[in-house]
Amino acid sequence: MTQDDTFMAAEYVLGLLDVSEHSAAQTRLRVDAGFSRAVADWEEYFAEMTADIAPVAPSVQVKRALEQRLFSQPATPWWAGVGFWRGLSFASLALVAVLGWQAMTPVSDAAGPLYPATIASVEGDFRVVVVVDKSVNQITLTRTAGAAPAGRILQVWAHGENAPATSVGLWPEGDTVTLPLTPVIADVTGILTIGVSEEPPGGSVTGSPSGRVFGTVDIPGVRDGI
Amino acid sequence: MANSRQDIENWIAKTAMGDRAAFNQLYDATCAKLLGVSLRILKDRAAAEDAMQDSYVKIWKNADRYSANGLSPMTWLITIARNTSIDRLRAGKNMTELGDVYDRIPCDARGPEELAVARSEAERIISCMGELEPKRRDAIEGAYFGGKSYADLADQFEIPLNTMRTWLRRGLQSLRDCMAR
Numbered sequence: 001m002t003q004d005d006t007f008m009a010a011e012y013v014l015g016l017l018d019v020s021e022h023s024a025a026q027t028r029l030r031v032d033a034g035f036s037r038a039v040a041d042w043e044e045y046f047a048e049m050t051a052d053i054a055p056v057a058p059s060v061q062v063k064r065a066l067e068q069r070l071f072s073q074p075a076t077p078w079w080a081g082v083g084f085w086r087g088l089s090f091a092s093l094a095l096v097a098v099l100g101w102q103a104m105t106p107v108s109d110a111a112g113p114l115y116p117a118t119i120a121s122v123e124g125d126f127r128v129v130v131v132v133d134k135s136v137n138q139i140t141l142t143r144t145a146g147a148a149p150a151g152r153i154l155q156v157w158a159h160g161e162n163a164p165a166t167s168v169g170l171w172p173e174g175d176t177v178t179l180p181l182t183p184v185i186a187d188v189t190g191i192l193t194i195g196v197s198e199e200p201p202g203g204s205v206t207g208s209p210s211g212r213v214f215g216t217v218d219i220p221g222v223r224d225g226i
Numbered sequence: 227m228a229n230s231r232q233d234i235e236n237w238i239a240k241t242a243m244g245d246r247a248a249f250n251q252l253y254d255a256t257c258a259k260l261l262g263v264s265l266r267i268l269k270d271r272a273a274a275e276d277a278m279q280d281s282y283v284k285i286w287k288n289a290d291r292y293s294a295n296g297l298s299p300m301t302w303l304i305t306i307a308r309n310t311s312i313d314r315l316r317a318g319k320n321m322t323e324l325g326d327v328y329d330r331i332p333c334d335a336r337g338p339e340e341l342a343v344a345r346s347e348a349e350r351i352i353s354c355m356g357e358l359e360p361k362r363r364d365a366i367e368g369a370y371f372g373g374k375s376y377a378d379l380a381d382q383f384e385i386p387l388n389t390m391r392t393w394l395r396r397g398l399q400s401l402r403d404c405m406a407r
Binding site: 006007010014015016017018019022026029030031032033036037039040043044045046047048049050051052053054055056057058059062063065066069070071121122157159161162163164165193195206208209210211212213214215216218 | 236239240242243244245246247248253257258259261262263265266275278279282283286290291293295296297298300301304305308309312322323324325327329330331349351352355366367369370371373375376394395398399401402405
């Protein structure tokens with residue numbers, strides 16, 4: 001980092017750069033970890049200037065409007081999400097085809113008890129195909145892109161609506177893992193959310209995801225196994 | 227701030243998993259601070275509440291990208307609120323949009339010691355800002371809270387644009403020197 005880069009980082013944070021300089025800096029932030037750190041440092045410093053700003057309680061309507069905006073729409077079904085279709089690699093397609101065929105076999109029961117879904121990171125560097133089998137209360141995950149960073153492992157999380165995420169189990173190695181659902185998660189009906197994070201060996205010590213959460217997926221309409 | 231850094235990080239992590247209860251707690255614990263920041267920038271209650279609402283929509287949608295960016299949780303939240311408010315202030319003025327704070331390459335994770343150093347540095351900026359020549363401090367605050375461009379600042383201080391840039395950079399240099407002491 002040159003002196004000029006350091007100033008550039010500060011000017012970026014303050015919003016002093018013109019449109020082309022600003023977008024050049026944004027591009028650089030995606031590839032240059034040193035510049036990203038310099039920007040984060042200035043953000044940290046300047047945010048401290050807000051220390052003397054007194055909190056102002058917003059009106060209750062703001063929270064109501066926010067909840068309306070975020071939660072009034074029903075969750076997108078897994079098969080309608082772009083991510084699911086984009087997420088299907090050849091291998092996962094084969095997996096879903098086999099498992100999907102099993103699910104479809106009892107025609108009278110077309111909605112389950114097998115629920116396939118995809119977890120994909122927004123950055124596109126991590127993707128997992130998930131199949132929840134409610135007939136035996138198991139979850140199978142298959143990696144089709146990405147991995148835990150060196151010295152870290154993957155951990156699988158789940159929760160029902162308005163419930164905190166709980167650990168389903170660790171995924172220390174391999175492309176595929178099958179885990180029994182914990183009793184709490186096996187009891188979830190309605191929307192079941194599955195997520196994957198990277199954690200220290202042995203798993204998160206906080207009981208919640210502590211490392212990067214690669215992504216989550218909401219599986220709607222989950223019912224009890226038969 | 228009554229809530230610890232750990233509380234706020236936990237709520238953000240659970241929000242990233244789509245946990246509405248955790249998001250609710252995060253909102254309750256931080257909304258008054260973020261509204262204070264938006265109000266300082268927009269100086270209008272209704273506009274500030276709108277900006278704050280937009281900020282929480284971004285927080286809900288991007289909570290999964292928090293852990294990678296190397297910021298303390300309050301700085302992440304405050305920066306989203308500040309940028310959203312500045313963009314609203316600048317709307318229609320043909321100025322740079324500050325945009326998002328999440329689309330970045332991850333910084334190396336800092337150890338606890340480094341975090342402690344960064345924290346005390348951040349706290350020191352208040353006293354270092356106090357040591358700045360008042361006009362330079364006004365210029366930096368005018369950019370951070372007022373969304374002012376170099377051109378706006380040059381007008382305000384009645385000096386040429388290039389001089390303004392050199393002059394503000396000198397202020398930044400003094401800040402860095404002060405914080406390195």
